[in-house]
Amino acid sequence: AQSVAQPEDQVNVAEGNPLTVKCTYSVSGNPYLFWYVQYPNRGLQFLLKYITGDNLVKGSYGFEAEFNKSQTSFHLKKPSALVSDSALYFCAVRDEYGGATNKLIFGTGTLLAVQP
Amino acid sequence: EAQVTQNPRYLITVTGKKLTVTCSQNMNHEYMSWYRQDPGLGLRQIYYSMNVEVTDKGDVPEGYKVSRKEKRNFPLILESPSPNQTSLYFCASSLSRSLSSYNEQFFGPGTRLTVL
Numbered sequence: 361a362q363s364v365a366q367p368e369d370q371v372n373v374a375e376g377n378p379l380t381v382k383c384t385y386s387v388s389g390n391p392y393l394f395w396y397v398q399y400p401n402r403g404l405q406f407l408l409k410y411i412t413g414d415n416l417v418k419g420s421y422g423f424e425a426e427f428n429k430s431q432t433s434f435h436l437k438k439p440s441a442l443v444s445d446s447a448l449y450f451c452a453v454r455d456e457y458g459g460a461t462n463k464l465i466f467g468t469g470t471l472l473a474v475q476p
Numbered sequence: 477e478a479q480v481t482q483n484p485r486y487l488i489t490v491t492g493k494k495l496t497v498t499c500s501q502n503m504n505h506e507y508m509s510w511y512r513q514d515p516g517l518g519l520r521q522i523y524y525s526m527n528v529e530v531t532d533k534g535d536v537p538e539g540y541k542v543s544r545k546e547k548r549n550f551p552l553i554l555e556s557p558s559p560n561q562t563s564l565y566f567c568a569s570s571l572s573r574s575l576s577s578y579n580e581q582f583f584g585p586g587t588r589l590t591v592l
Binding site: 392394396401402403404405406409411450454463464466467468469 | 480509511516517518519520521524534566568578580581582583584585586
């Protein structure tokens with residue numbers, strides 16, 4: 361069965377420092393991997409996705425993520441954090457052979473807090 | 477503007493009083509889905525729809541109903557709400573229902589439901 365894990369409930373980082381939000385996954389086939397961000401009182405917004413190709417994926421707001429097949433990870437990164445990046449981040453995975461549901465499996469979320 | 481809308485955004489009700497949360501998308505998406513978000517559990521899928529008149533259960537369908545009479549609308553119905561259905565609900569849509577689809581999902585702003 362497919363699953364995704366976000367091992368950190370919260371990540372604290374100072375503004376201007378690099379940030380990493382971790383995600384690991386488990387699927388039977390090749391993974392389709394996504395990152396979403398949720399700002400307070402808002403719905404989830406798509407940040408980026410990995411389908412195939414280059415392991416480093418660039419997305420919105422300066423975020424990028426690195427796909428590592430051997431470690432089954434898809435960590436979200438940003439070189440220089442902003443206070444406005446403070447939000448709840450969700451990693452999600454869909455199995456290439458997951459069937460007809462197009463179902464995304466979401467992690468439990470990581471709260472990113474960027475201190476000024 | 478391309479968007480997914482939900483109404484109401486906030487709802488407080490009492491046990492057993494039927495309610496409907498509406499969801500509408502203007503992107504001509506085939507796939508629509510309902511999720512609930514609970515602390516520590518991430519997002520869990522309630523129901524999904526691959527196309528008009530095609531719906532199926534997600535991971536936590538008990539106590540919910542849906543319908544898909546039109547492509548743009550996907551209402552969530554709670555026939556007899558109970559306190560354990562107090563949650564934050566999100567509707568989402570995506571372009572393709574293909575088995576190999578890797579299209580990202582677009583989320584509505586959420587409906588915060590409290591059942592007393």
